[in-house]
Amino acid sequence: MPRPIQAIISTQAMAHNLAQVRTRVGEIQEQAKSSNTVKTLAIIKANAYGHGTLNALKGFAEADGLGMIDLEDAVLCRQQRWQKPIILLEGFFHQADVEILQQYRITTAVHSFYQIDYLKQAKLGMSPIDVMVKFNTGMNRLGFLASQAQEVLSLLKALQTKGIVGRIGCMSHFANADLDSRYVNEAAEQVMQLSTSFDGPLSMCNSAASIRYPQFGIHAAENWLRPGICLYGSVPFDTQLEGFTDVTFKPTMTLMADIIAIQTLQVGDSVGYGSTFTADRPMKIAVVACGYADGYPRSAAENTPVTVDGQPARLVGRVSMDMLTIDITHLPHAHIGSKVVLWGEQGPSIDVVADYSNRIGYELMCGLTKRVPVQVI
Numbered sequence: 001m002p003r004p005i006q007a008i009i010s011t012q013a014m015a016h017n018l019a020q021v022r023t024r025v026g027e028i029q030e031q032a033k034s035s036n037t038v039k040t041l042a043i044i045k046a047n048a049y050g051h052g053t054l055n056a057l058k059g060f061a062e063a064d065g066l067g068m069i070d071l072e073d074a075v076l077c078r079q080q081r082w083q084k085p086i087i088l089l090e091g092f093f094h095q096a097d098v099e100i101l102q103q104y105r106i107t108t109a110v111h112s113f114y115q116i117d118y119l120k121q122a123k124l125g126m127s128p129i130d131v132m133v134k135f136n137t138g139m140n141r142l143g144f145l146a147s148q149a150q151e152v153l154s155l156l157k158a159l160q161t162k163g164i165v166g167r168i169g170c171m172s173h174f175a176n177a178d179l180d181s182r183y184v185n186e187a188a189e190q191v192m193q194l195s196t197s198f199d200g201p202l203s204m205c206n207s208a209a210s211i212r213y214p215q216f217g218i219h220a221a222e223n224w225l226r227p228g229i230c231l232y233g234s235v236p237f238d239t240q241l242e243g244f245t246d247v248t249f250k251p252t253m254t255l256m257a258d259i260i261a262i263q264t265l266q267v268g269d270s271v272g273y274g275s276t277f278t279a280d281r282p283m284k285i286a287v288v289a290c291g292y293a294d295g296y297p298r299s300a301a302e303n304t305p306v307t308v309d310g311q312p313a314r315l316v317g318r319v320s321m322d323m324l325t326i327d328i329t330h331l332p333h334a335h336i337g338s339k340v341v342l343w344g345e346q347g348p349s350i351d352v353v354a355d356y357s358n359r360i361g362y363e364l365m366c367g368l369t370k371r372v373p374v375q376v377i
């Protein structure tokens with residue numbers, strides 16, 4: 001029998017979250033009386049943010065497309081009969097990748113001239129590759145400057161004429177979609193202006209932008225939204241505080257483990273490595289079969305919330321590799337085998353645990369380790 005720890009991945013919650021994004025953007029479109037096409041591409045990079053690429057294919061079956069980083073994942077999705085668009089968000093890295101893009105009809109971001117050089121050497125007579133020209137709007141990670149747009153476009157149009165390149169769209173990725181609207185507005189204006197020279201879709205909105213700035217997701221004749229984190233039930237800002245009370249995302253990953261030992265502490269007894277927690281009253285401490293080698297953050301602070309058989313409880317002492325300790329003094333019925341939810345359904349949200357750990361929800365879900373058995377529902 002495996003250790004009593006489990007991650008539950010909910011493909012139903014994934015489908016629910018996708019529908020939430022679509023509803024929100026649909027409402028904005030209705031208000032604007034816009035008949036533009038809006039496609040929602042689910043971002044499934046990094047093993048679908050730790051949820052498993054194949055699970056994401058099931059959960060996001062209704063998405064209009066998928067976005068990812070690894071060419072291998074894109075090929076896997078095609079082999080699983082995913083027929084709708086797939087976009088590589090960072091584009092491709094090697095000359096040899098070009099033929100695979102052609103063979104599997106994979107759309108690629110183009111952010112640098114070396115990629116255009118690789119495209120020039122593509123085999124003729126195969127399917128044209130749809131490209132999304134990526135513009136740098138202040139992140140200074142990937143992308144061309146607006147001043148390079150005409151040069152890039154004429155190079156790509158020449159490849160379009162040869163049948164190497166198909167549709168040419170454009171995209172950008174906001175540096176501050178979850179923070180400051182001033183930068184977002186400037187960046188969006190710039191890309192919206194550029195997009196008029198392109199014959200393909202316009203794509204600007206990740207999760208935060210899809211919720212906070214949906215107007216930028218409906219601007220062009222064809223738009224591709226690129227939500228990631230919110231489809232997994234985590235939101236990088238406070239939706240309630242910002243008034244998005246109608247948007248409800250469900251957790252897609254629940255991490256739970258059993259109580260495997262119970263200790264009784266007297267005043268002055270301490271718990272765990274470094275004896276960072278010392279009892280100032282008689283206490284009952286439960287040892288839970290989950291540690292940082294499972295992906296629970298070692299940096300989780302004293303009092304990080306958990307639930308025990310549905311009842312709230314708190315972390316005490318340092319998280320170790322395979323175990324963590326919680327205070328169950330107030331829970332007389334907690335016992336060996338009681339279910340402790342570390343984050344997710346019927347437990348604290350992954351964002352709350354991340355806050356207590358000085359991490360972000362993205363890191364926690366991506367950090368679930370291989371040794372944790374997964375149940376998919």
Ligand SMILES: Cc1ncc(COP(=O)(O)O)c(C=O)c1O
Binds near residue numbers: 205227228229230
């Ligand atoms: C280019 C691009 N688009 C979309 C996303 C999805 O972002 P989020 O998970 O914040 O929605 C990412 C994630 O980092 C990205 O790099």
